[in-house]
Amino acid sequence: MATPIMLVTLQEAKDHLRIDEDDGDPDLTLKIQGASAALLSYIQGSRDLIVNSAGELIEETNELSRMKSALLVLLGYMDRNRGGEDGEKLSQGNLPFAVTMLIYDLRQPSVV
Template structure:
């Protein structure tokens, strides 16, 4: 499983105290990390190593910030009301603006 950010980083970013939401946040971290990696087609090797551990790179820093933003959206809007207008496979603008240059889509 890929976790681009830690539980502690998310809790600091979202200003969450206590451990009541920890399991929920861990699931959101994994889901958001996977979504960010999938969005960055062709740049995975600039973000994580062969063991899916985050790298020390500029690309990974951008992916980590995008992950924090996506986890925050998932946490604060659990039913997705603010993201209903997004099409399948799209991410919110404030997330994609950070990682757009990492996307190398395949043309068939």
């Protein structure tokens, strides 16, 4: 089984969210993995600008920096809305505006 892709490290996420304790690390790791998958799914056809064929991040690119920023914003949203309290503000399948504004032009929808 492949290791889930994490666009940011656990420490980067903890620094952004200003978390000092380690108690919530497993939960935060799951959120990083889930949010990473959601963002990679959102950009669809541009995924190869972020992740190579081996599933490794393509470091030091503008695209990866933007994805990392978007992921940190999304983690902040997820942290503030642990129970989906703001769910009615988003339509199903959409990401918060602050997230998409960072990566919208990377989105290349796949035609099925």
